[in-house]
Structures are given as structure tokens and as C-alpha cells.
Amino acid sequence: MTKQDQLMEFCVQDIIERIVKEHNIDYDEAMNLFYSSQTFAKLNDIETGLYLESSDYVYTLFQDELNFGKIIQTEI
Template identity: 45%
Template sequence: MNKKEQLMEYITQDIVAFLIEDYDLSMDEAMHKVYTSEIYGKLTDEETGLYLQGSAYIYDMFKEELSNGQIVQAEY
């Protein structure tokens, strides 16, 4: 596993843990939500560079996807 893949895996683990804590989900439910999400697809796509962002930032984007059914990213 290279460094980029490690970062992706660590962030994924963090998001699963956040979901379990915030939404009282089982490990299986949380993992299913993450691995089937649009944000996970973007996180694991090296071209997006999303894996370079912090776990909390990505988790906020993930919660927006859960709420809105799609990724919503503020423009500055």
C-alpha cells in the first residue's frame, strides 16, 4: 500500500468512526454508507486530491451528501 492509499484508508476509517458515534450505527451500516457514497468515490480518485484534506472536512462533505443526496461544496 502506498502513502496515498494509506491516507485514503485512514480517512475512511475516521469517517466510519464518526458515523458510528454521531448516528449510532453499527460498523456494517456505517461502512456500507461510506463505501457506497459519492464522496468515497471522490476520496479514492487520486485526481481529485481529496485524500489530502482532513478527515473532519471530508466528513462534513459526507454529511451534506447524506442530507442532500449529493455533494455540496461551498464556493469561495
């Protein structure tokens, strides 16, 4: 397992746990929700460098995607 894979895996674990807690859904549903998102696709794309960001930052992008139907990066 590469360092990038490890960083992504830790980030995904944190986000899934947060989805379960904040949305009051079961673990499988949270996994399906996140794994089918654009945020997850970008997290897995090494070119984006998103795997280097904190899980809090990535979760914020995911929340924006849920709320607005797309990822919003306000700092750009």
C-alpha cells in the first residue's frame, strides 16, 4: 500500500464515521453515499492532490456536494 493509499483510506474512514454521526444513518448507507459522490472520485484522483488535505476539509466539500449538488471550493 502506498502512502497516498494510506492517506486516502484514513480520510475515508474519518468521513464515513462523521456521516454516520451527523446524518444519523447506518454505516453501509454512509459508505454508499460517500463512495458514489464526486468528492470520493476526486479524492481517489491522485492528480487533484485532495488526498493531502484534512478529512475535515474533504468532508466540507462532500457536504457542499450534498447541499448544492456540486463541489464548491470557496478559496478559489
